[in-house]
Amino acid sequence: MAGGVFLLNGAGAPDYGGALTVPVVVTCLMAASGGLIFGYDIGISGGVSEMESFLKKFFPGLLKTTRRASKDVYCMYNDQALTAFTSSLYAFGMVGTLVASRVTRRVGRKTIMVIGGSMFLVGSLVNAAAANLAMLIVGRMLLGLGLGFSGQATPVYLAEMSPPRWRGGFISAFPLFISVGYLVANLINYGTSRIPEWGWRLSLGLAAVPAAVMVLGAVLITDTPSSLVLRGKHDHARAALQRVRGKGVDVDAEFSDILAAVEHDRRNQEGAFRRILRREYRPYLVMAVAFPVFLNLTGVTVSAFFSPILFRTIGFGSDAALMGAIILGLMNIGGIIASGVAMDRYGRKLLFAIGGALMFTCQVAMASIAGTHLGHGSKMPKGYAVAVLVLTCVFSASFSWSWGALYWTIPGEIYPVEVRSAGQGTAVALNLGLNFVQAQCFLAMLCSLKYGVFLFYAFWLVVMTAFAMALVPETKGVPLDSMGHVFARHWYWGRFVKDHKFGNEST
Numbered sequence: 001m002a003g004g005v006f007l008l009n010g011a012g013a014p015d016y017g018g019a020l021t022v023p024v025v026v027t028c029l030m031a032a033s034g035g036l037i038f039g040y041d042i043g044i045s046g047g048v049s050e051m052e053s054f055l056k057k058f059f060p061g062l063l064k065t066t067r068r069a070s071k072d073v074y075c076m077y078n079d080q081a082l083t084a085f086t087s088s089l090y091a092f093g094m095v096g097t098l099v100a101s102r103v104t105r106r107v108g109r110k111t112i113m114v115i116g117g118s119m120f121l122v123g124s125l126v127n128a129a130a131a132n133l134a135m136l137i138v139g140r141m142l143l144g145l146g147l148g149f150s151g152q153a154t155p156v157y158l159a160e161m162s163p164p165r166w167r168g169g170f171i172s173a174f175p176l177f178i179s180v181g182y183l184v185a186n187l188i189n190y191g192t193s194r195i196p197e198w199g200w201r202l203s204l205g206l207a208a209v210p211a212a213v214m215v216l217g218a219v220l221i222t223d224t225p226s227s228l229v230l231r232g233k234h235d236h237a238r239a240a241l242q243r244v245r246g247k248g249v250d251v252d253a254e255f256s257d258i259l260a261a262v263e264h265d266r267r268n269q270e271g272a273f274r275r276i277l278r279r280e281y282r283p284y285l286v287m288a289v290a291f292p293v294f295l296n297l298t299g300v301t302v303s304a305f306f307s308p309i310l311f312r313t314i315g316f317g318s319d320a321a322l323m324g325a326i327i328l329g330l331m332n333i334g335g336i337i338a339s340g341v342a343m344d345r346y347g348r349k350l351l352f353a354i355g356g357a358l359m360f361t362c363q364v365a366m367a368s369i370a371g372t373h374l375g376h377g378s379k380m381p382k383g384y385a386v387a388v389l390v391l392t393c394v395f396s397a398s399f400s401w402s403w404g405a406l407y408w409t410i411p412g413e414i415y416p417v418e419v420r421s422a423g424q425g426t427a428v429a430l431n432l433g434l435n436f437v438q439a440q441c442f443l444a445m446l447c448s449l450k451y452g453v454f455l456f457y458a459f460w461l462v463v464m465t466a467f468a469m470a471l472v473p474e475t476k477g478v479p480l481d482s483m484g485h486v487f488a489r490h491w492y493w494g495r496f497v498k499d500h501k502f503g504n505e506s507t
Contacts, residue, residue: 024161024170024244030217031157032173034113034150036210037120039181041143044203045086047189047325054200058085058133075447080440081133087439088137089144093432096148101273101425105230109157110223116149117214120207128205143207144432150214151428155412156420160224161244164479165344171409172340179336179400181210183329190326225255226417226480229262257481261417272422283493284415287472288423292431294464295407296438298359299457300399324389331393335400347476348406349469355402356465362395363458370451403464407431413475414483 048054059082096119100112123142130136155174162170188206192199222244228237237258241251276285339351369384369391415423445453473486473493487497 024163024246027221027244028158028161028170029173030221031113031154031161032170032177033210033217034117034154034214035174035177036181036184037117037150037207037214038147039178039183040185040207040210041089041147041181042178043182043185043325043329044189044207045089047186047193048200048203049082049085051189051193051200051203053197055082057200058136080444083440083443085136085140087436089140089147090432090435090439092141092144093148093151094144094429094436096145097152097425097429097432098148099145100149100152101421101429104153104227104421104425105272108223108227108231109153109160110218110221110227112149112153113157113218114215116146116151116153117211117218118146119143119149120146121211121215124205124207124211127207128201130201130204139204146211148428148432151432152421152425155408155428156424157224159412159480160226163245165477167413167480168343168348168409168476169340171412172336172343172405174408175400175405176333176336176340179329179332179404182332183326184210186325186329190323226258226262226420229258230417234259254479257479258417261481264416264418272419273426276419276422276426280496280498281416281419282496283487283490284419284423285426287411287414288426289430290467291407291411292427292434294460294467295403295431296434297457297460297464298399298403299363299454300396300404324392327389327393328396331397332400332404335397336405339401339405342401343405343409344476347474348410348472349474351402351406352465352468352472355398356461356468358398359395359402360458360461360465362391362398363454363461366391366395367451367454367458370454410472410475413478413480414473414487416484417481 096116100116104112119142123139123144123146125139126142127136127139130139155171158171158174159167185203188203192203195202222240223236225237225241228234228240238251238255241255241258242249245251245254275281276288343351366388369388411424411427445456449456471492473490475483475486478486484497487493490497
């Protein structure tokens, strides 16, 4: 390889070192701020969906149903028009991700983030001014396209800019900002729910603030060295790498490996989406599909969307339900921070094991309580409702500690540069598509399965934890352009991935 002979870390990959410089910290935090728009929308959607003034304007039939207190509390909020308000965003988010994946090679990660933030900004203003349901859905479509663009580019940007030894922590800044956005949204909902008639407009319109933060941050940062090299801007790429690694730091080996990876990409000119279907890229395709599927089967996505409604179902009042969602937001932040500290110290697999065990326990316990104390025509006794809230908080923190952080970290770091846009685009698009399906179907599932919905997710937690422990390689401290080592030496993926790109240079 052009970079010469280098030392290997414990995973069999080159160790470039790299200082934790102020430029890399500032650059990555500004990029990660894009997570604010994800979290804010998740929090706002659930809270606004149970505000009386919002329901009165757009869903008056549902408001009459809830006032009459449905005979079956599990079915109180089962309304497909209401869930379409939430789910429409994710359908268009999937479209946005696929479009962004196609053009990111030509325009760069930075430009994709600017476009995504701008569309989200416009969509938030349309929603705030919505005069009818059609206008509301159009605004949600714009928000979805913005989420799709930013979700495709931001995790890859963070992975490409971060020093290898701290990469997990930097990528986890993205889900941390998601959790912060979720918390802020629920705090705003708690305040605006007290404003009659137009409080919901303020909640939806304030989404423009995190969108503006994201656009400003994306404008001020440099593009990634890999993205610049892909577009033939070698001098700019080296300067960008030197800037974030620090003056005086020798970046020759790392830059040479970036050049070699991009050159490998150019020797094989077929499209990234077609290439990832080839046998030697099978592990990356499996990860691109498995991670979003399992993320949605944890059950946390729908809990985040509908937590205020879920708390209302088990017996909390409106204010208490919103406060419960705020507590969930705090637990999310705590879990993400703990994960960011632990993943680069103890590795990724430990987080999967601990998080999976705790989430499974919480789901089974919630099913037991709901099955015993939440029956036909009755609400749950207060003591048991508080127990469900506590279990939901532990579940939320466990999710943030494991799949919540690692969903963004591992797919963002494992893909070779030649399929990186396709792999990340597939993962994010599939996640948003499954978000759409779950958001549209969860309240109907709750009505049909009742407390069995918790057992449904508990079963899949067992499956996904086994998958993570057996088939997800440990990637702690491995430089991006040397991930081939890890997969080539894996007990199963080694039959697909060969170490020919790096093996001759290993010492």
